[in-house]
Amino acid sequence: MADQMHNPKLDEHPGSNTEKAPDNWVSGDDPMTGAQASYLATLCEEAGEALPPGDLSKADASKQIDTLKSKLKLD
Template sequence: MSDELPNPKLDDHPGSNTEKDPSDWVSGDDPMTGAQASYLTTLCEEAGENLPPDDLSKAEASQRIDALKAKLGRD
């Protein structure tokens, strides 16, 4: 019996800690970043939707980005 810990690099489907629900973000209540605002504007224009309000939080912006990407059929 081995006492070695499993090596996640050898796992075909390792769990990911890089994806976290935006509502769980420590900085989720911070104002959206400039990059988020720019990307949201582009996605809204492409989807024919109203531009996002300027006062979105990082978490809200991320959720809007995900929804627009899904609507536009992007990964």
């Protein structure tokens, strides 16, 4: 019988690849999602900031979300 592939989801402490920097995302250059746009709009309103451009990539939207969450102390 062949050895089964290791399933990292069953590890007690998942490996370091569970979180990737947005710049390393395979789909990071894709347009931001509707959920990201909505959340960014909410965070911008709460922070009193102007809305970002509508053509952000997923990675750039994620970075902006992180920045606004930090500014609003939502981390």
